[in-house]
Amino acid sequence: MVLDKFYKQALLIRRTEDTFLELFSQGKMNGTVHTCNGQEFSAIAFSNALKQGDFVYSNHRCHGHYIAHTNDVEGLISELMGKNSGTCGGIGSSQHLCNEDFYSNGIQGGILPVAAGMACANKFKKNDQIGLVFIGDGTLGQGVVYETFNLVSLLGLPLLIVCEDNGYAQSTSQKNNLAGNILARAEAFGIKTFHSNTWDIEKLFDNAKESIEYVREDCKPAFHLVNTYRLNHHSKSDDNRCENEVNDFVKKDPLNIYKNNHKASFEKMLLSVDSRISKIVESSDREKEQAPSDYVKDTAEAENYHNFIPLEMLAERVVNRINYFFDVTINQDKSVIFLGEDVLSPYGGAFKVAKNLSEKYPENVISTPISEQAITGLSNGLALSGFKPYLEIMFGDFITLSMDQIINHASKFHHMYNKKVECPIVIRTPMGGGRGYGPTHSQTLDKILAGIDNVKLIALNSFVDPYIIYKEIYNNEKHPVIVVENKIDYGKVVGEKELQNYSLVRSSEGYPLVKCSPISIEPTLTIVSYGGIASEVFEVLIDVFVETELLPELIVLSKICPLDLHAVCESVEKTRNIIVVEEGSLEFGIGAEIISSVLEMIGTNNIDMVHRIGALPVPIPSSRTLEEYVLPNKSILEKIVRKVNI
């Protein structure tokens, strides 16, 4: 027997969403809504069975789940009216909510691995808490769903995946976009399945409880399919379903049946619910929107005025120093998790960064399936739950598969959830060519990773000890960081650089820049570079002078985004000439950003020459001759001489 209080809760959800549609018509809401009219009991049945501290991750159609889990109608209405008093200060609105253990995001499928990461955190914490993630049947078209099925089953994560199957993906009927059997999909991954619907609500409540108990007690994932029907449009004005079909479900709707069978009780409930909602709307209407200055607060990085110290030369390779960082850091802090493909000993990852780590710290090293998007999402979830995940993407080329998690999740969480959360995920990946690995294992995709809001891009080089850089990230970063490593640099000895008549110094901050300047004479050309190719620029500095009579000063950056060009500007003010050398293809690249920023900072009157050197805009060939032709690495000198002598 389903209690009256659940009907009242369903009515509260329905009337709140009706109010949203009204507010939208009145122009009091910015943006759209997706209502769950007809599906409310799914939200209520599962939330009712959860325990305090269990989390819910929902999707674009999340109002019902939110109200059922938090009862925070006030925060929700204010949020959708764009007010600062809303759940997320009016930043996230309808699809991006965060309140205590409740989260939602509007990207189909991407929420699944994030929820898996949060469930993984619960498992690590051994706190007996579980997670629940709501998806729709339309989401089953996303590949990341199956990456996550595999992952949660493999890792045994306490996550209940509830698929609310309303038969439509936006306006397209399921028969036009879904093949095969839904339950069989989950079963194929060894995940236990449950099946309910929102018309037999007593069974729904029982099954919800049973599936949640299974997940908690067995510490395993489960998949719960709930057949349901949405009585409203997908969003607004996008419904082309047959009227008769909708009417059949209006009649079957449990809330409508209750209304017909318990008229007096229903009217009483309606009065109470509507009175609460109208009071909230009235008071929200008087609230203010967030001030722009509050929203962008703390987004600008402090400028560094560099203090330079001599470059340290360590008799150790770059790869060993990175490995050493993880060794000592995991030893001291068990919230550090090393994730990646093929990272278990004895293999220790494609470039051996994880050497011996899994033997020493088996709990802190997760060797994952080849599922870049899911493991990035898993890392995001761990980061949201207080862990410090360091994810290795085996080749930089594969990071394109992680981009949804980086751009639509990691980079957004902090701001769209109104600064309630932090997502300190660190993604490490090797870039660069020169080994004949060909078009998909040699790229330098840094320019695609630079300029993602709220994501820092760091590039290692063989001048500076990577330990310093990783320590800085570990100590101070609260937001996502991508670290580009270089395949060739792994084997190089840190700081082993000497050049006749040149001094080598680095700045003392956490992301040091390296300055290589002629001794006791003013340079006349500033060369800026970073990453692996910086060492190759270093090798030709003397020859640049011999061929061009311009005396170069080399500046090697570690922090690529956001750029800190104070030292570069200082140098260009002296030399009036700047050349930026990067290994990635030239157009719309890092060099373009550096040069335009320097021009803006010091003015065009103070510069005589600007040039960029980079790879040709074609896939990187495997053949040695062609690879050397396409990449700038082996022809830096020739290119600089040609540019200077134009």
Place this chain on the structure above:
Amino acid sequence: MSVVHEIIAPKENADDALLVRKLYFKNKDKVLKHDELLDLETSKIVITLDSDVEGYVEYLVRPGTSVWVGEVIIRIHDNPDSIGEKVSSTTQSGDASLIPKVISRNAQKYIQKNNIDISSLQKSFIKLSDVTGKTSDKSIKTRKLPDNAILASLNSETEVKEISLSLAKKTEIAALSNIQNSGLVSTIFYNVDDCYFPDSENLIFNSTGSSLPIISYEVAQLLKSYPMLNSYYEDDMVMEYVNINLGIALDIDDGLQVYTIKNCDDLDFKLVKIEISQAIYSYLRKNLTREQVTGSTFTITDLSSLGVDRFIPLINYKQSAILGVSALDKKLNRFTLSLSFDHRVTEGKVASNFLSELTENLKNHIVK
């Protein structure tokens, strides 16, 4: 032969560089066959290299440094005396006179050609201007000449009779003789035919009958495609100007002056006309500033008002060409353009293409 064997850094797995961990001997030590010589570390293992022969060891590497795969790292000699003391190529000395000098290619050539002793130069980086003693101009880009174009400069001597000259004339001679004395100046002529139509709107000649404004405008535009005519020759180098500063030679009543229209290629025709009017106005009022008469990179000299049929203009100091404009022959309906150019910088074909293109561009202004 003293080296009996060379040992190179071997390729082990995918590493490109190997770290030198330990040397088992000192330089000049005697080693036997199968003696362990040194440890190299790859990212996976440490490997020890043995000697294949008996002899005296010379290490070309130090512990803690890395070496590239394929690099020679050890030599075995049959005689310890043939092994040099110095192992590494780095210089630790703080004595300035011992600082290795890096010499630019152009400076090297100059030093070789002129047998210059640079041992007294206390600079670590030596460029051409350090050995010629001339300072370089920041607005000039240097361009290396192709080898076949390097010719010995002529050491011509001009015999002169001593007579008194005005200071202005002395300055003019000094400025002009430098290049003309090279003996490598030629002049070519081009006729602009069918150019004057008194009864129609004719855009080559303005209301006062001068073609100077339109020629100046077209020359400045055309020079963008002929950088060699906007350059000069010095010390086996062609110095190419970055800007096009057009000099207009004025000699009305008060001596020769060259008024400079700075960055003339950036100006439209209307602005060029205004500049030339301003030049003549200032010349006649005798208030041309120093700024206005210096820094030209190419000159036009217009003798059309003097009725000159054709003439050979002289190239100005630190320039490579000059355009002469002669008077309109109304009977033949044509006038002559002459271009003198420095053969060390460019050649007849380029000069002739320039004049031919200029003539065509001028003719486009004629509305018949």
